[in-house]
Amino acid sequence: MPELKKELISISSIVEIKAGTVILKQGAYIKVIPLLISGLAKVFKEEAENGNEVLLYYIKPSESCVMSVTILIRNEKSKVKAVIEEDAKLVIIPADKALKIAKKYPKWNEFIYDLFNLKFEELLNVIETLTFSNKDIRLLAYLKKEAKLKNTSTLKTTHQQIAYDLGSSREVISRLLKNLETEGHIKLALGSIALL
Numbered sequence: 620m621p622e623l624k625k626e627l628i629s630i631s632s633i634v635e636i637k638a639g640t641v642i643l644k645q646g647a648y649i650k651v652i653p654l655l656i657s658g659l660a661k662v663f664k665e666e667a668e669n670g671n672e673v674l675l676y677y678i679k680p681s682e683s684c685v686m687s688v689t690i691l692i693r694n695e696k697s698k699v700k701a702v703i704e705e706d707a708k709l710v711i712i713p714a715d716k717a718l719k720i721a722k723k724y725p726k727w728n729e730f731i732y733d734l735f736n737l738k739f740e741e742l743l744n745v746i747e748t749l750t751f752s753n754k755d756i757r758l759l760a761y762l763k764k765e766a767k768l769k770n771t772s773t774l775k776t777t778h779q780q781i782a783y784d785l786g787s788s789r790e791v792i793s794r795l796l797k798n799l800e801t802e803g804h805i806k807l808a809l810g811s812i813a814l815l
Contacts, residue, residue, distance in 0.1 A: 658707025
């Protein structure tokens with residue numbers, strides 16, 4: 620829809636953000652809606668009591684954080700945290716303008732509904748994995764998904780980072796990684812994990 624595209628260009632800006640940057644804090648109000656052009660972001664739920672985090676879903680190019688949109692519509696504080704995983708380029712739409720776009724263009728709402736369905740399916744997969752899988756199967760599924768998203772067979776990461784993503788401890792993750800290596804699924808090296 621040319622009119623929607625034209626209006627989005629007129630109200631938004633493009634920014635480049637480095638890996639590790641928190642673009643949405645849990646407990647904050649939504650000021651902008653991000654649309655990823657390139658790179659990768661992760662959305663987490665933080666536990667208030669102990670500060671543990673659980674990875675909910677990824678934001679890939681041509682996607683946005685659906686939680687940001689739903690929270691914006693309800694004018695609530697964010698229940699999630701979003702972090703740039705790989706250097707990213709984003710289209711930033713001011714929150715008040717995004718609400719006007721939603722009222723004016725049904726195509727925008729269709730995009731948001733499709734995105735909501737996609738992320739809901741990802742959340743169901745996370746719940747299924749957390750509930751029904753044992754930890755080593757869950758860890759291997761996580762590693763395979765990370766490798767696929769980053770288009771690599773060798774992940775540059777730490778045991779601590781994986782523990783954060785999976786809401787576990789570094790010690791548990793290290794033990795499970797060693798088991799997966801013994802079983803021939805992965806090869807461990809300093810700062811990297813190769814999937815075999």
